[in-house]
Amino acid sequence: MTRKPGLVVAGFAILALIAAAVAPGSAWATAGKRVDCDKVMSELHAGKKAKEIAKDLSISTSSVYRCKRRAAAKAKGETSKTSTKAKPAATASPAAH
Numbered sequence: 001m002t003r004k005p006g007l008v009v010a011g012f013a014i015l016a017l018i019a020a021a022v023a024p025g026s027a028w029a030t031a032g033k034r035v036d037c038d039k040v041m042s043e044l045h046a047g048k049k050a051k052e053i054a055k056d057l058s059i060s061t062s063s064v065y066r067c068k069r070r071a072a073a074k075a076k077g078e079t080s081k082t083s084t085k086a087k088p089a090a091t092a093s094p095a096a097h
Contacts, residue, residue, distance in 0.1 A: 035059050037067035044068060 036057070043053045050064040 035063045035067060037070060040064055040067040041071050 039057065040053055040059075040063070043056070044050075044064070048056075050061045050068075053059075053064050054061045
């Protein structure tokens with residue numbers, strides 16, 4: 001019976017060590033920093049994979065994909081603000097009927 005509290009304390013100590021080891025600090029390491037999308041796109045055009053680019057530039061792979069998505073939207077003539085909004089439906093002119 002006296003070993004149960006000791007096991008509980010040891011269990012919590014192990015959980016605390018694990019929580020500290022997998023802390024999300026590295027996920028927020030680049031928070032607030034700008035990603036150079038021109039550099040990302042030049043690396044993509046050179047044939048590098050997103051994971052390689054992310055490692056080389058110390059950014060996340062989602063940042064690489066975001067740059068790629070923005071470049072595609074820019075090529076279509078959309079801005080980043082208009083690409084997220086729904087486009088209004090075209091209205092037919094009354095003279096066409």
